[in-house]
Amino acid sequence: MTSEQSVEPETSPAETAKPRHAGFAYALGRSLITPLARLIYRPHIEGRENVPREGAVIFASNHLSFIDSIAIPVAAPRPAHFLAKSSYFEGTGPRGWLSKTFFESIGAIPVRRGAGQAALDALDLQRQLLDEGLAVALYPEGTRSTDGRLYKGRTGVAFLALQTGAPVVPVGLIGTDKVMPVGAKMPTLKERITVRFGEPLDLSPHGPASSGRARRLATDEIMAAIHALSGQELAGAYNEAPAQNAIDKIKQALPHERR
Numbered sequence: 171m172t173s174e175q176s177v178e179p180e181t182s183p184a185e186t187a188k189p190r191h192a193g194f195a196y197a198l199g200r201s202l203i204t205p206l207a208r209l210i211y212r213p214h215i216e217g218r219e220n221v222p223r224e225g226a227v228i229f230a231s232n233h234l235s236f237i238d239s240i241a242i243p244v245a246a247p248r249p250a251h252f253l254a255k256s257s258y259f260e261g262t263g264p265r266g267w268l269s270k271t272f273f274e275s276i277g278a279i280p281v282r283r284g285a286g287q288a289a290l291d292a293l294d295l296q297r298q299l300l301d302e303g304l305a306v307a308l309y310p311e312g313t314r315s316t317d318g319r320l321y322k323g324r325t326g327v328a329f330l331a332l333q334t335g336a337p338v339v340p341v342g343l344i345g346t347d348k349v350m351p352v353g354a355k356m357p358t359l360k361e362r363i364t365v366r367f368g369e370p371l372d373l374s375p376h377g378p379a380s381s382g383r384a385r386r387l388a389t390d391e392i393m394a395a396i397h398a399l400s401g402q403e404l405a406g407a408y409n410e411a412p413a414q415n416a417i418d419k420i421k422q423a424l425p426h427e428r429r
Contacts, residue, residue, distance in 0.1 A: 204243075204244050207240075207244050208244065210359065211349070211357075211359070211362065211363065212362055213241065213244070213245060213362060213363045213364065213365055214362065214363070214364040214365070215245045215364075215365050215367075216364070216365070216366045216367065217366055217367035217368060217369075218245070218246075218247050218367060220339060220367045220368060220369050220370060221246060221247050221248065221339055221367050221370075222337065222339075222370060223247065223248060224303070225303050225336075226299075226300040226301070226302075226303050226304065226305070226334055226335075226336035226337075227248075227305045227306075227336055227337055227338075227339055227370070228300070228305070228306055228307075228308060228327060228330060228331055228336050228337070228338045228339065229242055229246065229250055229305065229306070229307040229308065229338075229339050229341050229367075230308055230309075230310055230327050230338050230339070230340055230341065230392050230396065231307065231308070231309055231340075231341035231342070231343055231396065232309070232311065232315070232320055232341070232342060232343055232396050232400045232402065233309035233311050233313065233314045233315060233343075234314060234315055234318065234343055234346045234347035235314065235343075235346035235347045235349065235350045235351065235352070236314075236350055236352075237346050237349060237350045237357055238309070238314075238343055238346050239252050239254070239307065241343060241346055241363055241365055242307050242341060242343075242365065243307075245365035245367075246305070246367070248305055249304070249305060250305045250306065250307040251278065251279070251296070251299050251304060251305065251306045251307065252278060252279075252306065252307040252308070253278065253279050253280075253281050253292060253296075253308075254273050254278035254279065254280060254281070255280070255281065256280045256281060258270070258273045258278070258280070259273060259274070259280045279292065279295050279296070293326055293329065293330060296308070296330060297330060297333060297334055300330065300334040300336045301334065306330075307341075308326070308327045308330075310323030310324055310326070310327045310389060310392060310393060310396070311323060311324070311409045312324050312408070312409055312410075313409055314352060315347075315402075315405075315409060316352055317405075318347060318402065318403070319402055319403045319404065319405040320393070320396065320397055320400060320402035320403070320404055320405060321405045321407060321408060321409035322393065322405070322406070322407060322408050322409075323389040323390070323392055323393040323396075324389070324408070325382075325385040325386060325388075325389045327389065327392060328373060328376075328379075328384075328385045328386075328388035328389040328392060329379050329385050331371075331373045331388065332373055332374065332376065332377070332378060332379035332384060332385065332388060333379040335374065337370035337371060337372055338370065338371040338373060338392055339367055339368060339369075339370050339371075340367075340368035340371065340392060340395035340396045340398075340399055341365065341366065341367055341368070341396070341399065342364075342365075342366040342368070342396055342398075342399025342400035342401070343363065343364070343365060343366075343400065344363060344364040344365075344366070344400060344401070345361055345362060345363040345364055346363050348361040348363075349361045349362075349363055366399040366400070368395050368396075368398070368399050371391060371392065371395060373388040373391065373392075376388040376391070
């Protein structure tokens with residue numbers, strides 16, 4: 171999930187006013203699970219020195235698999251918050267409790283696909299995290315690529331960067347779709363992934379966040395940096411779900427800014 175998609179908060183405005191932060195479970199996971207994951211999956215990690223150790227930062231990555239949201243925190247030298255779909259927080263029984271507790275403990279923000287205003291609310295939650303000097307991870311494409319190509323970026327990441335002044339660290343993920351393809355229930359141990367962190371991008375020269383042109387140019391710079399790291403074929407289009415009705419088809423055909 172990303173800030174560019176239309177999303178609807180999982181909880182009421184009062185409940186989502188303050189985003190959750192990474193907690194004890196995440197600290198424990200970074201000290202125990204991270205070394206274990208690196209031992210088992212032997213990921214290639216490049217450019218960790220490019221990640222600022224303090225202050226607000228935005229990880230902007232390509233999106234190929236569910237495990238992308240695990241690969242980035244495992245590889246990054248600092249905690250990273252991200253959006254997670256609401257179903258991870260809605261399960262019942264021991265398994266549901268474990269899923270909800272895990273995602274809450276790492277500061278994940280539950281979101282549900284829906285109205286455009288809700289997407290802005292999700293952006294606001296991430297802005298709060300950045301204002302506190304924390305790191306957030308986002309996928310400018312909006313959703314996972316099912317064909318391995320890199321799609322055009324939506325402008326939510328650039329909006330956050332221009333609004334908060336946070337640098338954007340581009341991330342190129344390679345092989346996560348082979349470790350855990352879309353639809354797979356468990357990752358395979360036969361493949362290795364590569365996580366590449368690029369040099370931080372200062373997008374402020376493009377202009378203010380209120381400028382649509384500045385957001386578009388900043389987004390294009392982010393996607394060019396991701397492409398240089400991932401080496402994917404460019405799709406040259408937005409990664410959008412198929413239109414469900416005539417109104418959706420008209421909306422997709424008309425010029426508009428994809429957040």
